[in-house]
Amino acid sequence: MLTALSYPHIGRTLDPVSVTIFDVARHVGVSIKTVSRVINNDPVVSEDTRAKVMAAVRELGYVPNVSARRLASRRSYVVGLVFHNATWAYITEVQQGVLETCRKEGYGMLIHPCNAKKSEDQQEILRLVAQQQVDGFIFTPPCDNAVALLEELEARRIPFVRLTPCVRQGPSPFVAADDWRGAYEMTEHLINLGHRRIGFIMGNPDHQASHDRLAGFKAALEAHRIPFNPALIQQGDFQFESGVTCARALLGMEPRPTAIFASNDDMAAGVLAVAHQMGISIPADLSVAGFDDVPLARQVWPALTTIRQPIYEIAVSAAQLLIRLLKGESVETSFYELPTTLIVRESTGPVGDPESLG
Amino acid sequence: MLTALSYPHIGRTLDPVSVTIFDVARHVGVSIKTVSRVINNDPVVSEDTRAKVMAAVRELGYVPNVSARRLASRRSYVVGLVFHNATWAYITEVQQGVLETCRKEGYGMLIHPCNAKKSEDQQEILRLVAQQQVDGFIFTPPCDNAVALLEELEARRIPFVRLTPCVRQGPSPFVAADDWRGAYEMTEHLINLGHRRIGFIMGNPDHQASHDRLAGFKAALEAHRIPFNPALIQQGDFQFESGVTCARALLGMEPRPTAIFASNDDMAAGVLAVAHQMGISIPADLSVAGFDDVPLARQVWPALTTIRQPIYEIAVSAAQLLIRLLKGESVETSFYELPTTLIVRESTGPVGDPESLG
DNA sequence: CTGAAAGCGCTTACAG
DNA sequence: CTGAAAGCGCTTACAG
Numbered sequence: 001m002l003t004a005l006s007y008p009h010i011g012r013t014l015d016p017v018s019v020t021i022f023d024v025a026r027h028v029g030v031s032i033k034t035v036s037r038v039i040n041n042d043p044v045v046s047e048d049t050r051a052k053v054m055a056a057v058r059e060l061g062y063v064p065n066v067s068a069r070r071l072a073s074r075r076s077y078v079v080g081l082v083f084h085n086a087t088w089a090y091i092t093e094v095q096q097g098v099l100e101t102c103r104k105e106g107y108g109m110l111i112h113p114c115n116a117k118k119s120e121d122q123q124e125i126l127r128l129v130a131q132q133q134v135d136g137f138i139f140t141p142p143c144d145n146a147v148a149l150l151e152e153l154e155a156r157r158i159p160f161v162r163l164t165p166c167v168r169q170g171p172s173p174f175v176a177a178d179d180w181r182g183a184y185e186m187t188e189h190l191i192n193l194g195h196r197r198i199g200f201i202m203g204n205p206d207h208q209a210s211h212d213r214l215a216g217f218k219a220a221l222e223a224h225r226i227p228f229n230p231a232l233i234q235q236g237d238f239q240f241e242s243g244v245t246c247a248r249a250l251l252g253m254e255p256r257p258t259a260i261f262a263s264n265d266d267m268a269a270g271v272l273a274v275a276h277q278m279g280i281s282i283p284a285d286l287s288v289a290g291f292d293d294v295p296l297a298r299q300v301w302p303a304l305t306t307i308r309q310p311i312y313e314i315a316v317s318a319a320q321l322l323i324r325l326l327k328g329e330s331v332e333t334s335f336y337e338l339p340t341t342l343i344v345r346e347s348t349g350p351v352g353d354p355e356s357l358g
Numbered sequence: 359m360l361t362a363l364s365y366p367h368i369g370r371t372l373d374p375v376s377v378t379i380f381d382v383a384r385h386v387g388v389s390i391k392t393v394s395r396v397i398n399n400d401p402v403v404s405e406d407t408r409a410k411v412m413a414a415v416r417e418l419g420y421v422p423n424v425s426a427r428r429l430a431s432r433r434s435y436v437v438g439l440v441f442h443n444a445t446w447a448y449i450t451e452v453q454q455g456v457l458e459t460c461r462k463e464g465y466g467m468l469i470h471p472c473n474a475k476k477s478e479d480q481q482e483i484l485r486l487v488a489q490q491q492v493d494g495f496i497f498t499p500p501c502d503n504a505v506a507l508l509e510e511l512e513a514r515r516i517p518f519v520r521l522t523p524c525v526r527q528g529p530s531p532f533v534a535a536d537d538w539r540g541a542y543e544m545t546e547h548l549i550n551l552g553h554r555r556i557g558f559i560m561g562n563p564d565h566q567a568s569h570d571r572l573a574g575f576k577a578a579l580e581a582h583r584i585p586f587n588p589a590l591i592q593q594g595d596f597q598f599e600s601g602v603t604c605a606r607a608l609l610g611m612e613p614r615p616t617a618i619f620a621s622n623d624d625m626a627a628g629v630l631a632v633a634h635q636m637g638i639s640i641p642a643d644l645s646v647a648g649f650d651d652v653p654l655a656r657q658v659w660p661a662l663t664t665i666r667q668p669i670y671e672i673a674v675s676a677a678q679l680l681i682r683l684l685k686g687e688s689v690e691t692s693f694y695e696l697p698t699t700l701i702v703r704e705s706t707g708p709v710g711d712p713e714s715l716g
Numbered sequence: 717c718t719g720a721a722a723g724c725g726c727t728t729a730c731a732g
Numbered sequence: 733c734t735g736a737a738a739g740c741g742c743t744t745a746c747a748g
Contacts, residue, residue, distance in 0.1 A: 018488065020741055031719045036743065046717060063488035067434070068741035070425035071724050088450050088653070099469070108491075111457070111469065130376065130421035133466075240657050266657070273659040295446070299598050299624070300658055301631040378725055389735045394727065404733060426725035429740050 019062045027056045039064055070132065078108040079322055080134035082125065082143045084115050085204070087238055087266055089294035090311060094140055094163065097315025105323045110134055116146035125149060129158055136160055136322050138315075142206035144174075159325040161318045166208040173325075173334035175318045179209045182307035182340035183216030183261075186289050189305070189342055190259045191224050194351035195287060197232065199250040199257035201267050204237045213263045213291060232257060236267050243270020251278060251286075258286065258351050265290035265297040268304050272347070283349030293343055302346035310338050377420045385414045397422055428490065436466040437680055438492035440483065440501045442473050443562070445596055445624055447652035448669060452498055452521065455673025463681045468492055474504035483507060487516055494518055494680050496673075500564035502532075517683040519676045524566040531683075531692035533676045537567045540665035540698035541574025541619075544647050547663070547700055548617045549582050552709035553645060555590065557608040557615035559625050562595045571621045571649060590615060594625050601628020609636060609644075616644065616709050623648035623655040626662050630705070641707030651701055660704035668696050 021039075025032045030049060037045045038053040045053075056062070070076050081098050083091050095111060102109045110133060114121040126149070128134045137153070137160040144150070144165035153160055154172065162174040190198055200217050203210035214233070221228050231253070234246035243262055247270055250257055262268035268290030272282065280286050282302055290297055293308035317336055324331055379397075383390045388407060395403045396411040403411075414420070428434050439456050441449050453469060460467045468491060472479040484507070486492045495511070495518040502508070502523035511518055512530065520532040548556055558575050561568035572591070579586050589611070592604035601620055605628055608615055620626035626648030630640060638644050640660055648655055651666035675694055682689055 022741080032742080033719055034717090037718085040743090044717065049717085061488075063485055065429070065741050066489045066491055067425050067428035068724090069743075071423070071429050071726080072741075072743035074724065074743090076425070088447070092446050092450060095469075096471075099471070108468070110466070111453075113454075113457070127421055130419075131424045133424055240653070269657045273657075273661075276659040295598070296654065296657060299627045299631075299654060301634040303631075380725080390726080391735055392733090395734085398727090402733060407733085423725050426740090427727075429742080430725075430727035432727090432740065 018065075019060045021062070021064070023060055024053065024056045024062050027060060028052050074132065076108075076132050076135050077106065078110050078134050079319065079326075080110045080112050080125070080128055080137045081140070082112045082114060082116060082137055083140040084113060084117075084143055085206075086140055086142075087264065087292075087294070089266075089296060090292065091140065093294075093311040094138075094315040097312040098138060098319045101316050101319035101323070105320075107323060107326075114143075116143035116149060122146055122149040122152075126152065129153075129156065135326050138318050138322060139163065139165070141165065141208065142204070145206060159322060161322045161325075163314060163318055164207070164209050166206075168208075168335070171334060173321050173331060173336070175314045175321065175336040175338070177209075177309040177311075177314060177340050178337050179212035179309075179340070180216040180219070182291065182309065182342075183213040183263075184220045185216075185340070185342045186261060186291070186305075186307050187217045187220035188224070189344065190261065190287060190289065190348065191220065191226065193259075193287065193348060195257075195259040196226055196351075197229075197255065197257045197259070199232045199234065199246075199260040201234045201236045201243060201246040201250075201260065201262040201271070203263035203267070205235070207238070210238075210263055217261060236263065238264050238266060240266045240270045243267030244274055245270075247271040247274035251275065251280065256286075259289070259348070260286065261289045263291055265292050265294050265304055265306055268306070268347070269296055269300045272300055272302075272304075282347055284352075287348040287351075289348055297343075297345070305345045305348040306343050308341040308343050310340070314338055376423075377418045379420070379422070381418055382411065382414045382420050385418060386410050432490065434466075434490050434493050435464065436468050436492050437677065437684075438468045438470050438483070438486055438495045439498070440470045440472060440474060440495055441498040442471060442475075442501055443564075444498055444500075445622065445650075445652070447624075447654060448650065449498065451652075451669040452496075452673040455670040456496060456677045459674050459677035459681070463678075465681060465684075472501075474501035474507060477506075480504055480507040480510075484510065487511075487514065493684050496676050496680060497521065497523070499523065499566065500562070503564060517680060519680045519683075521672060521676055522565070522567050524564075526566075526693070529692060531679050531689060531694070533672045533679065533694040533696070535567075535667040535669075535672060535698050536695050537570035537667075537698070538574040538577070540649065540667065540700075541571040541621075542578045543574075543698070543700045544619060544649070544663075544665050545575045545578035546582070547702065548619065548645060548647065548706065549578065549584065551617075551645065551706060553617040554584055554709075555587075555613065555615045555617070557590045557592065557604075557618040559592045559594045559601060559604045559608075559618065559620040559629070561621035561625070563593070565596070568596075568621060575619060594621065596622050596624060598624045598628045601625030602632055603628075605629040605632035609633065609638065614644075617647070617706070618644065619647045621649055623650045623652050623662055623664055626664070626705070627654055627658045630658055630660075630662075640705055642710075645706040645709075647706055655701075655703070663703045663706040664701050666699040666701050668698070672696055 021032045024035045099109045139162045144162040164176040165174045236242035271288045290304040290306040293306045297304040297306045379390045382393045457467045497520045502520040522534040523532045594600035648662040648664040651664045655662040655664045
């Protein structure tokens with residue numbers, strides 16, 4: 001039997017009052033406004049008083065109260081990161097990029113998973129604004145499809161930045177990878193290895209990336225005068241399980257494809273699993289390619305040839321862009337597209353070459 | 359050339375004043391205190407006035423300003439989630455559990471990745487308290503090792519809950535999985551399949567789970583009178599790459615183990631990759647077992663036999679526990695241990711049975 | 717370069 | 733069951 005734990009001070013009396021801006025001001029012999037100027041790096045303060053104030057801040061261990069600052073300035077200094085339905089590895093990397101950028105700029109980050117298509121969830125997002133919890137938003141796909149919400153935010157002049165959105169006109173900025181080119185390059189890689197019958201697994205159609213990757217695939221086929229065969233296209237949803245289902249369909253065809261290009265690494269991992277189960281050697285009997293270059297791409301066997309999408313950098317750019325807007329700085333261009341990179345690993349090889357196995 | 363985007367209202371003049379508690383009070387003809395009571399669900403208000411206030415809240419679209427509330431109440435209603443160095447899949451699940459619980463209870467969650475061993479990062483955590491950003495903390499391993507920090511928090515009476523900590527005495531509560539039993543059961547599963555030469559890959563020694571899993575493994579061997587062979591133990595760090603390194607060492611032995619039990623799924627995936635590379639069939643020639651049951655366990659081939667650790671439920675329990683403490687409620691026991699479950703998939707099978715392949 | 721006053725929108729503590 | 737007063741700890745807007 002352990003002792004009961006409780007914090008009787010909580011909810012009854014208040015904690016001993018901590019050091020405030022008044023204490024610092026009194027200690028130095030200046031007004032609180034001067035202390036405020038120093039802690040906010042207002043350049044107008046003289047070096048002499050700045051030094052004295054800083055010394056007092058250190059000596060007294062003064063830390064500004066963020067709630068007071070937020071209330072008085074009517075700003076939260078917090079960025080809301082809104083996401084739904086995306087792969088966790090993707091979200092994780094976005095989160096890291098946004099959070100690190102926010103920290104550097106003195107902002108906080110609030111993660112807000114939700115189904116942005118549902119009107120209750122849209123209300124919830126507007127509520128974050130009304131509560132003054134958040135100054136602006138970053139939307140990851142497919143949250144950028146919540147058109148009514150985005151219009152409402154624009155009307156209220158709440159800045160936001162979208163990642164790889166579907167709608168790319170209009171004033172609000174976005175950051176994207178060059179999905180079309182990435183898919184084009186991967187397809188060309190497969191074609192150069194001699195593949196002509198290439199299966200393609202599409203991603204969730206709510207994401208613009210799904211369409212751009214398919215378009216890049218088609219364009220590369222066309223550039224190499226390979227006829228497009230709709231029977232080789234399967235509709236997935238970016239999840240591993242859909243990769244399994246689509247791979248079963250593709251590998252059941254006669255003749256079957258010599259390569260499968262999945263629109264992300266999770267689905268490509270599903271293709272690998274099915275191929276292994278069917279006793280198909282990779283890449284000797286089948287080449288498999290993914291997209292994104294998330295950690296999973298290296299954790300399956302054989303390691304996936306994929307297109308590296310700079311998710312972290314995209315997130316950093318989006319956060320920087322948003323914070324510039326929040327600071328009232330203007331932004332020249334609202335369209336940032338980052339390049340992708342072909343990463344060749346062990347899951348792709350020349351057509352019908354038994355040597356290429358492991 | 360796109361038009362420049364800026365929000366000139368930001369940083370210059372203030373937004374039009376939104377609806378406040380005064381507006382609601384005036385509209386109903388009561389004091390602001392009464393409105394405050396209603397929105398905080400104080401049961402003392404009469405049903406009649408409560409209804410009138412609620413109607414006005416809806417009609418005017420009133421949303422309380424959280425900064426004002428936090429400032430006046432000297433509380434943030436925010437839980438800090440501190441983590442470092444753990445597997446992303448683990449953190450992701452913890453995050454979901456904590457966030458969903460916080461939302462239900464009207465709390466926010468602040469994620470705070472840091473190296474809790476470094477003293478600057480410990481200062482940063484104390485700063486969150488001083489800034490009134492956070493009312494309490496949840497520490498995931500190995501952050502629970504920041505002993506000096508935890509003592510400081512206890513001295514300041516800041517509640518915190520640890521997940522699977524190393525130090526388990528003392529008053530501050532924690533939640534853990536029964537790692538010892540999980541490892542015991544997995545080892546027994548392998549022994550029942552006829553395995554006697556079982557390699558074991560240990561996790562990061564900063565995590566208590568690493569030691570408990572090893573102890574469970576040893577105990578099961580002993581219970582079945584299988585002599586413990588230290589040469590079969592490899593030191594990993596929970597990352598995929600360490601699984602690869604340790605598997606190379608184990609599979610280079612003569613005679614080599616017939617089974618490898620890795621202390622988590624990421625390292626088990628590394629074992630699979632090495633085995634595939636060496637042309638070792640799984641589970642015909644080698645059984646491979648993991649721990650945790652993260653998504654990766656189903657995304658590799660063959661799907662991993664593993665021990666399901668209820669990470670989500672652990673996170674939910676920890677958050678509930680912390681919020682109870684934050685509300686000033688007492689907690690009878692400070693020790694919560696959740697059971698694990700053996701999940702048998704395709705990566706384990708009887709010793710030397712070629713039929714069990716795929 | 718510095719400061720006094722007012723106010724941000726709530727809750728606390730107390731009274732009735 | 734309800735309310736008037738004071739205060740939480742900052743920033744804004746203005747003045748000098």
